[in-house]
Amino acid sequence: MGGTGIRIEGLRKRYGSGDTAVDALKGVDMHVAPGEVVGLIGPSGSGKSTLLKCLGAVIDPTAGRMTLGDEVIYDDGWRVRDLRALRRDKIGFVFQAPYLIPFLDVTDNVALLPMLAGVPNAEARDRARELLAALDVGHRARAQPSQLSGGEQQRVAIARGLVNRPPVILADEPTAPLDSERAMAVVHILNEMARRYETAIIVVTHDEKIIPTFKRIYQIRDGVTHEQVAKSSPVAAVALAQHAPSNGVLPGSVSGSPR
Amino acid sequence: MISLAGRDILHSFGKFVFTGFGLGLLIGVTLVMAGVYRGMVDDGKALLDNSGADLWVVQKDTLGPYAEPSSLADDAYRSLLAMPGVARVANITYLTMQVRRQGRDVRAMVVGIAPGESWASPGWPPYLVAGRHLTRGHYEAVADLASGFRIGDEMEIRRHRFRVVGLTRRMVSSSGDPMLFIPLKDAQEAQFLKDNDAIWRGRRRTAGNPTFNRPGDAGVLAAVNDAQSSSNSVNAVLVQLAPGVDAESVAATIRRWQRYTVHTRTQMEEILVGKLIATSARQIGLFLAILAVVSAAIVAFIIYTLTMDKIREIAVLKLIGTRNRTIAAMILQQALALGAIGFAVGRITATWAGPMFPKYVLLVPADSVIGFFAVMAICALASVVAIRMALQVDPAEAIGG
Ligand SMILES: Nc1ncnc2c1ncn2[C@@H]1O[C@H](COP(=O)(O)OP(=O)(O)OP(=O)(O)O)[C@@H](O)[C@H]1O
Ligand SMILES: [Mg+2]
Numbered sequence: 001m002g003g004t005g006i007r008i009e010g011l012r013k014r015y016g017s018g019d020t021a022v023d024a025l026k027g028v029d030m031h032v033a034p035g036e037v038v039g040l041i042g043p044s045g046s047g048k049s050t051l052l053k054c055l056g057a058v059i060d061p062t063a064g065r066m067t068l069g070d071e072v073i074y075d076d077g078w079r080v081r082d083l084r085a086l087r088r089d090k091i092g093f094v095f096q097a098p099y100l101i102p103f104l105d106v107t108d109n110v111a112l113l114p115m116l117a118g119v120p121n122a123e124a125r126d127r128a129r130e131l132l133a134a135l136d137v138g139h140r141a142r143a144q145p146s147q148l149s150g151g152e153q154q155r156v157a158i159a160r161g162l163v164n165r166p167p168v169i170l171a172d173e174p175t176a177p178l179d180s181e182r183a184m185a186v187v188h189i190l191n192e193m194a195r196r197y198e199t200a201i202i203v204v205t206h207d208e209k210i211i212p213t214f215k216r217i218y219q220i221r222d223g224v225t226h227e228q229v230a231k232s233s234p235v236a237a238v239a240l241a242q243h244a245p246s247n248g249v250l251p252g253s254v255s256g257s258p259r
Numbered sequence: 260m261i262s263l264a265g266r267d268i269l270h271s272f273g274k275f276v277f278t279g280f281g282l283g284l285l286i287g288v289t290l291v292m293a294g295v296y297r298g299m300v301d302d303g304k305a306l307l308d309n310s311g312a313d314l315w316v317v318q319k320d321t322l323g324p325y326a327e328p329s330s331l332a333d334d335a336y337r338s339l340l341a342m343p344g345v346a347r348v349a350n351i352t353y354l355t356m357q358v359r360r361q362g363r364d365v366r367a368m369v370v371g372i373a374p375g376e377s378w379a380s381p382g383w384p385p386y387l388v389a390g391r392h393l394t395r396g397h398y399e400a401v402a403d404l405a406s407g408f409r410i411g412d413e414m415e416i417r418r419h420r421f422r423v424v425g426l427t428r429r430m431v432s433s434s435g436d437p438m439l440f441i442p443l444k445d446a447q448e449a450q451f452l453k454d455n456d457a458i459w460r461g462r463r464r465t466a467g468n469p470t471f472n473r474p475g476d477a478g479v480l481a482a483v484n485d486a487q488s489s490s491n492s493v494n495a496v497l498v499q500l501a502p503g504v505d506a507e508s509v510a511a512t513i514r515r516w517q518r519y520t521v522h523t524r525t526q527m528e529e530i531l532v533g534k535l536i537a538t539s540a541r542q543i544g545l546f547l548a549i550l551a552v553v554s555a556a557i558v559a560f561i562i563y564t565l566t567m568d569k570i571r572e573i574a575v576l577k578l579i580g581t582r583n584r585t586i587a588a589m590i591l592q593q594a595l596a597l598g599a600i601g602f603a604v605g606r607i608t609a610t611w612a613g614p615m616f617p618k619y620v621l622l623v624p625a626d627s628v629i630g631f632f633a634v635m636a637i638c639a640l641a642s643v644v645a646i647r648m649a650l651q652v653d654p655a656e657a658i659g660g
Contacts, residue, residue: 049658058578058655087654088580099575099657103270108261115260116580144270160579172658 004067005200006032006055006168011064013050013223024050026223028064032200034167037191039214040204047223048204052170055202056091057083069167088117092161092199096173098153100145100160106132107141110159117164131159135189151182158186162193169193169201180209187213263576263585264592271565278561279597282554283604286634289550290609291616293626296536296543298619303433303531307524310351312381312497313506315522316513323520324353324495325433325527326535331519333447333493342513344504349373350493351382352446355436358406359415365406367439368432369416371446371493381497384440390425396442401425403437416441417449433531435618443493451490461487551637554601559641562594566645570652577654587646591639598638602631 013025024047032038042048053059055066057073057080066074068090073080080086087093100109110128115121132138135155140148148156154174161169171190175183187203187210194201205211217228268275306325315324316331316339323329336348352371357364372382372393383392384401390410393399400421402408405428412423421441430438441449453461462484466472471483500509510521522530566573573586606627613620 053655053658056578056658058653058658084577084580084582087578093578093658095658099571101572101575103263103267104261108266112261113579116582116585121261 004031004069005034005036006030006202007065007067008051008055009065011051011054011066012062013047013054013059014062015050024223025054025061028220028223028225030218030225032168032202034198034200035194036216037187037194037201037203037214039211039217040202040220041206041211041217042220046220048220049172051220052172052202052204055168056093056170057086088113089164090166090168092164092166092169094154094158094161094169094171094174096176098145098150098157100153100156102145104145105141106137106143106145106148106156109145109156110163113160113164127163128159131163132156135159150177151185154178154182154186155189158189158193162197162199165197165199167199169199171201171203173205173207174203175205175207175210183207183210184213262592263589264596267565267569267589268593268596274565275597276600278557279600280604282557282597282601284608285550285554285557286601286605286630287608287612288605289547289554290605290622290626290630291613291620292543292546292550293630294609294613294620294622295616295618296540297621297623297626299433299435299536299539300532301621302431302435302619303536304528305429305431306433307527307531309385309430310382310497311385311499313500313524314498314510314513315527316496316498316517316519317494317522319518319520321520322522322530322534324351326530329494330492331494331496333443333491335493335517335519336496338517339496339498339513342509342516344501344509345498346501347380347499349381349383349497350443351497352443352450352494353432354446354450355432355434356416356449358439360406360408360412365408366436367403367406368436369446369449370438370440371443371450372440373443381499384425384427384430384438387425387427390423392425393440393442394424397445398422399424399442401427401440403430403439404428405431406437406439408439414439416445418454419445419449421445431619433535447490447492450494451492458487551633554634555637555641558594558597558601558638559644561597562590562638562642562645563648565593566590566649570649571657573649573652574654574657577652578657583650586649590646590649591642594638594642594645595635598634602634605630605634 008028008030011025011028012023015022015024028051040048040051050059054061060078061074063076064074065072065076071080073086101112104112107125107128110131111121111124114124114127129138129141132141135158137152137155137159140152145153145156154177158174161171169190175186178186190201190203193199203214211217215229219226219228316335317323318329318331321327321329333350336350339345340348350373354369356367356369358367358369370382372380387401388404390401393401398419398421400414400423402423404426408414408423408426410423410426414421414423432438465483465487466480472480500506506523510523513519513521576586609622613622
């Protein structure tokens, strides 16, 4: 994919109109390079979720410009016709809660996305299984979501976000339900994935534990972003290294090159 | 692509089968209701078929003998027999009444047939499953199996006892009551004769009338009393035509020259199906409509709740790029699957429960086919509400606040 990763310029979002209008975003500027994981922090009500929804193409921004890879997707109006296909092929979502589909087993929860994009079932499942193995839940591939622990569910959800190799992953508080050890593991996985697949990842978080792991952080206050370059914390780097998945570096079994 | 509907059904299999079972019982009742109607029509047709008649000659301007009372003189058959094209005629009486059987009542249609003629006479039971036909002029009976009588049983009709000598089957009145065949004379007596007290009072009345009771002319009073206590009425004359004769033209001739009302087979069917059971048919029709609405409401409610339980998942499915069409298809397929389970259970229930109903329940394959498509249509319709709700789910809900 190459290109610019995610670039957001002067993005505005106004909810409602007239007296009750809320200006949630008042000119957000942001850039995430391919292979980079950035943090997005800010007090409650500052517009973090709104920004993710705009970028995730589930609500319409009011004005501004958004670029994914080489493609301008929004420029004072959507520039892509099929937003559903955009979400399916270009954006991976990871939420605070895993939101797995309860009536599909773990493999099919992940394989569903490539299937929706028209990939044959067997191939989609192969892809899902590789990714699940890479995320250390390969042994639970045939279980039902309800039979997994919270951390396992979250890793399955991350696999689902990654399976279509999207150039962009949007993660909304992905570590909130996890203890610090598991939270670190999730951050490690996201970093690995970003590096391996040249994915641009935005992680919205309140989680003090993981904030030091980001090299770059955007803080959003009153609908405006402020960039901070984190003083690279040796403590965090050590913590991160300790919480790599048990099989060390992600296995080379994850085949295929990023799209 | 995998079947989302199928996976969801397997996931909540118990709930699904349970609901399908409940729906199935409802559909079973619906099919039985339709079967009751078909049974009534079939009873009517059996009545006409088994009578073996081509024409029914009845009292002028009546729809007799099944739908309205009718009475004719019992010697009318002689002139009818003389009409061109007529092969056989038979006097017949019909009387629906309670017949005593070992201290209990059986509702039955007592048919008076003139004995001594050939077995193929109109009005006679066309076949027996046991025993013999009536041979004596009095106090014998041939009973339909459904009446519960067996050969050798005794029954009480009015003042007389009858012994069952033969059994027949599928001989029922248009309202499904089993038939009891007895000799015509006995039947006339049962239907038209007064009881002893009434006769006695009638005689006193006649005796008090100076016109009949003239001094010195005692013969008049005796003759009048005799006339009053003998019966010479029948309800209808059944006519069998010679082969190849046009029923309508013979009927027209009889109407013209004998001044009776004559019904052909087609007209009788029209009277039985179109008039006699018309109210019942409307009643059943209304029941069917109500059951359809109730089934639709149940399916709609179940599908709606099943979908409500999945709102979050539907939002996620939409967020990750599932088409609306796919989600609508999932819900529709579930509704149809529910309908299919319900129909299967219903059909089995109806087949199994049908014979337990006191009236004849006739399950026509065509009704099942129509029923199947009706169930499917109702389920599809019932899923509309749930589909609309699912399509309105905002994918942004998956991201949350
Ligand atoms: N659908 C909406 N209609 C109107 N106003 C909204 C809507 N959604 C969000 N807002 C407002 O927009 C502002 C930003 O909300 P947003 O959900 O983006 O905050 P947030 O940074 O995600 O907060 P939190 O950390 O609590 O999740 C808030 O003032 C909120 O009240
Ligand atoms: Mg939020």
